[in-house]
Amino acid sequence: MRLAARMGSLGTESAFEVSARARALEAQGRSIIHLQIGEPDFDTPANVREAAKLALDAGATHYPPFAGLPSLREAIAADASARKGFEVDPAQVFVTVGGKGVMLYAILGLVDPGDEVLVPDPGYPIYESLTRFVGATPVPIPIRMSNDFRLDVDELPSLITPRTRGIVVNSPANPTGGVLTRSDLERIAELAIEHDLWVLADEIYGRILYDGAEHVSIASLPGMTDRTIVLDGFSKTFAMTGWRMGYAIVPQTLTAMYGQLIINTISGVATFAQVGAVEALEGPQDDVDAMVVEFKARRDLIVNGLNAIPGIECLTPTGAFYVFPRISGTGLSGADLAERLLHEAGVCVLPGSAFGIHGDDHIRISYANSQENLLEALRRIRALVAPLVAARV
DSSP states (O other): OOOOGGGGGOOOOHHHHHHHHHHHHHHTTOOOEEOSSOOOSSOOOHHHHHHHHHHHHTTOOSOOOTTOOHHHHHHHHHHHHHHHSSOOOGGGEEEESHHHHHHHHHHHHHOOTTOEEEEEESOOHHHHHHHHHTTOEEEEEEEEGGGTTEEOTTTGGGGOOTTEEEEEEESSOTTTOOOOOHHHHHHHHHHHHHHTOEEEEEOTTTTOBOTTOOOOOGGGSTTOGGGEEEEEESTTTTTOGGGOOEEEEOOGGGHHHHHHHHHHHTSOOOHHHHHHHHHHHHSOOHHHHHHHHHHHHHHHHHHHHHHTSTTOBOOOOSBTTEEOOBOGGGTSOHHHHHHHIIIIIOEEOEEGGGGOGGGTTBEEEEOOSOHHHHHHHHHHHHHHHHHHHHHHO
């Protein structure tokens, strides 16, 4: 059967494909340590699960309002107003199926064929994929290890053309763990206003920060509330990946657009799950705080362990739960090393090239796994890499 031509421009998120290959090896009896997927290994907090169970028993099994339950939209607005530094009206909040829905609706609603969208590279691959899908051109913003995995604000103006429509900002970032500074965001905001660009601010990792790093929402900066779409959700902060809930905070001028797109696609997000999300935001935050403390311990373990392996250089990220080490000293590309680690060492990671052309000499490791497994993974990585490096000397 002939596929629509547009399918040829649609990319993928390789973490899911690599995970399937790793599970196939496990089914053959292989021991695989999974460091490829961006998913907390913790369970959703018990109070959140209990709230959803009670909602089911209370009959919360019918269609919700398409934009989300009023109680959840109010809880999101209150939480965002307190944490993100700008006032949010519940009418600006739209609950979506995962954060990808926020991206999809922004790009479908604001980007025409022939437009350009600036996307981080390396960056989450769906930004580029959806941009191509609508017939537009993703323009990579180089994200370099030499700049602490922050975009170069002095380079950014050279990437803007008369066809540029918007810019994607992700901080803390996947795949690097990099965090943009307030001054970085202020310069991006100046350029967005000067060139009349909209901004998609992916803030899904905004509460997973270390070493006193500051999370600044670009929407809180002067002139930006009316041109910024904020993407956030519950998957990472509350270990709710399987609940499939994200949300958008949009300018008042885009509320009709988001409503129309939600009605035409998902109709709404599971009602009882939304009740659980209210509890996530309004209930105790102890589990979230404990997860971040544990993530920091794992970060320190993996960074120190990788830097002790010949041929590998790893920066210490200040956000999210990923490291993006440079592995050029091994003599392999990121893709080759990732393949050999999976098949020869039983360690599943992602090649940096899965996140853009500027990731070729890197791999991405998710440290959302136990310290015990991380230590074993480091042992296996060293066993594979050390002889490769020794042979090059």
